[in-house]
Amino acid sequence: MYLSQTILNWVKTVACCSAIGLLLQGCGDSGGSKEVPDPVDTDAGHTLLIYIIGDNSLSKYAESNISAASSGLLDATRPVNVVIYKDNESGQPVLFRLKVAGDKTSVSRDTLMVWDTDVDSSDPDQLAYVVDYVFNKKFPTVVKGLEMWSHGDSWLPGGYDINIASTSKAKISPLTYIGIDGTSYLDIWDMSSALSGTGVHLDYILFDACFMATAEVAYELRNNTDYVAGSLCEIMGPGLPYNTFIPSLATCQTSSSVESALCELVDDYEGVYGSTGIYKANGGTFSVIRTSAMEDLHTAYQALRLSHPDRLDSLRQNASTLRFTLQRYGRRLSENSDRTGMYHDMDALLRYIDSTDTSAQLFLQKAVIKEFHSDFFKAGSSGDNRFELTDVSGIAVTVPEFLYLYGNAGIFTKAYGKCAWGKDLK
Numbered sequence: 001m002y003l004s005q006t007i008l009n010w011v012k013t014v015a016c017c018s019a020i021g022l023l024l025q026g027c028g029d030s031g032g033s034k035e036v037p038d039p040v041d042t043d044a045g046h047t048l049l050i051y052i053i054g055d056n057s058l059s060k061y062a063e064s065n066i067s068a069a070s071s072g073l074l075d076a077t078r079p080v081n082v083v084i085y086k087d088n089e090s091g092q093p094v095l096f097r098l099k100v101a102g103d104k105t106s107v108s109r110d111t112l113m114v115w116d117t118d119v120d121s122s123d124p125d126q127l128a129y130v131v132d133y134v135f136n137k138k139f140p141t142v143v144k145g146l147e148m149w150s151h152g153d154s155w156l157p158g159g160y161d162i163n164i165a166s167t168s169k170a171k172i173s174p175l176t177y178i179g180i181d182g183t184s185y186l187d188i189w190d191m192s193s194a195l196s197g198t199g200v201h202l203d204y205i206l207f208d209a210c211f212m213a214t215a216e217v218a219y220e221l222r223n224n225t226d227y228v229a230g231s232l233c234e235i236m237g238p239g240l241p242y243n244t245f246i247p248s249l250a251t252c253q254t255s256s257s258v259e260s261a262l263c264e265l266v267d268d269y270e271g272v273y274g275s276t277g278i279y280k281a282n283g284g285t286f287s288v289i290r291t292s293a294m295e296d297l298h299t300a301y302q303a304l305r306l307s308h309p310d311r312l313d314s315l316r317q318n319a320s321t322l323r324f325t326l327q328r329y330g331r332r333l334s335e336n337s338d339r340t341g342m343y344h345d346m347d348a349l350l351r352y353i354d355s356t357d358t359s360a361q362l363f364l365q366k367a368v369i370k371e372f373h374s375d376f377f378k379a380g381s382s383g384d385n386r387f388e389l390t391d392v393s394g395i396a397v398t399v400p401e402f403l404y405l406y407g408n409a410g411i412f413t414k415a416y417g418k419c420a421w422g423k424d425l426k
Contacts, residue, residue, distance in 0.1 A: 046078075046145070050147045051127065051131075051147065052121075055087055056180045062088055073107050076246055096110055112133075145206065149209065188221075192420075204228070210233070220419055226258065240269070244272075249265070267372075288368070288371070291367075313401050321338075323337075329342075335386060344397060376388050
């Protein structure tokens with residue numbers, strides 16, 4: 001676990017007396033870490049921590065994203081503390097702040113901490129330690145934002161290969177979660193517990209990771225943050241448009257301006273993945289979800305399910321019609337395949353269960369404050385990874401009944417019972 005303030009002070013005192021520098025006990029299996037003198041104070045009322053779990057196939061994109069964020073800082077009209085925790089495939093993790101030069105012509109890295117050994121950055125204790133250090137000890141600003149940068153797959157348990165249900169030839173899809181470090185994964189409920197343990201309430205959590213704009217994610221994090229922003233689909237390797245994201249976030253210096261700044265991010269994302277963007281050939285989605293609406297949405301959704309107990313199960317019995325019935329999201333989907341998506345659009349699902357009952361839909365509209373979606377999504381250059389986006393609300397959800405269409409169904413249903421959204425569903 002990360003250290004309490006009392007123990008931390010004791011360690012620092014001993015370290016100073018022994019003239020070996022400030023030694024901080026690592027958390028979990030992280031080993032030791034050495035603290036560097038405090039950075040120069042800034043006038044920023046807003047701190048963004050980008051937590052890069054990059055010890056995986058995305059490692060090569062980390063530096064380009066950091067460079068884009070640096071460029072964005074130079075264009076920002078207000079100060080913002082951009083603090084980055086970076087753990088790549090090579091080297092030990094480092095925590096640093098992007099620092100704009102006085103003449104505003106360059107950005108340097110103001111090192112806050114380096115780790116003596118490699119660590120498991122998907123360990124919730126490591127996440128908690130870094131969040132606590134950044135927001136409670138270094139930058140206790142009014143506005144607090146966290147970005148999780150890694151592979152992602154909503155609530156799904158990491159490390160399993162599954163056969164995606166289809167009447168055509170089944171394909172293997174390796175699953176990840178929010179964050180993969182080598183062969184270790186961070187579960188969404190462990191992420192929530194880690195954040196709760198720090199006492200830090202975040203104004204927003206961004207995901208530069210695939211499939212995180214789901215009801216399960218937003219509901220799990222509802223007590224940790226006011227807003228969740230991410231994609232219903234995969235996010236291509238180049239990731240979020242940091243050169244425009246950072247200036248948009250910098251406009252937010254008070255809690256009352258968070259929502260408008262997040263809405264600007266949706267426009268920024270469309271500028272890159274929309275019809276005129278550099279990645280228009282791939283397309284994509286991005287949405288901002290208000291977590292305070294998730295309790296009512298969950299209650300209304302459960303009531304709707306209970307009032308029509310056979311509606312979803314009957315659809316499972318005829319799985320080949322799913323692609324014609326519900327907007328789907330997931331890996332390796334194509335418009336000519338009946339392969340089942342792991343996620344389906346929330347609004348499409350509510351209307352399918354009962355189109356005349358709009359109570360849950362009203363809460364859904366309160367939850368999604370803004371969303372963008374292109375006309376289609378295509379992962380990579382293969383035509384076998386293309387599907388239409390025609391019925392998009394901004395929140396996706398897993399249908400428990402459909403989990404039985406997959407290999408390892410028992411593992412998935414057990415994991416779904418661990419996430420807060422799924423454990424109470426009947």
